[in-house]
Amino acid sequence: MSEFGDLANLDIERLLRISEDYSAKVQEMQERSAELKGFAESKDRRIKVTCTVSGGVTDIDIDPRAMRMPTANFAETLKTLIHDANADLQSQLSDLMTEIYGADANPLASEQNRKSAEEKVEGAASMFDRTLGEAMTELERISKQLGL
Template identity: 40%
Template sequence: MLLPSVGSACNGGKPVESPLGSFANIDVEAFLRDSQQRATKFAVEQKEAAAAVGRATASNGHIAVECTMQGGVTRLDIDPRAKRMSVGEMSEAILAAIRDADVDLQRQVSTIVDESFGGVDSAMADPETALAKVAEAQQAFDRMMGDAMGELDRMRRKLGH
């Protein structure tokens, strides 16, 4: 964007380019709308990840487990027919169902993160690590937005707007 200048007559009638360079071309309102939309989408996806429930069964469905990001194992159902199993078999079946429910939960969270950020690196495989990285990214984004808005405000004042 070229800004008119008092000195443009001394410049052969050509407009003088803004000292802000291409930064002067930024549509601040569109940038803010886009940022707000991204923040809203991010908040929705955080809620989806927090609401995800991993589920699994073992021993022909006689043992069922659910787990969440916040509560770990939140439900354990043992069908009365599972009483026919030995204590060792039941323990193994419960642990297998817990592992499978955790894998299901991780898959769901990975899908949500994948849709948001276009892929998951190996550091994001653990749901707790993934949420911590997402929170860290949100904080960095908030800081960046605050810095950018402060800089824009400073430039407006300097230009007398």
């Protein structure tokens, strides 16, 4: 083991390429997600709701005939359509993230990938523990050599 552990073998060029690739993906995600619109409409097509990432509910189209509905039904229908439009938008975002980042890196699909994510976190924690242990061992060795 070298004095610097695995840091001595770090491929800076590769890290830069990965960083640039990730930055490009983030930029693409921002640009393309700005164009997405979630949509929902009532069964009779008299009430329509549109949602966007940046604006939330951006459009509510109500046919005048829908105003004849009882107030409670109208309010419930509107709440349901807002929820459905947001769900449609979230589904589109999830699909876009899967397309751009890949299925394993899609945070919106986290429930589907929860077990995989937990395994990755456990692996990272284990690697961290090993690296920390090696660093502490190396520090103890150096401390003994220096008589501290």
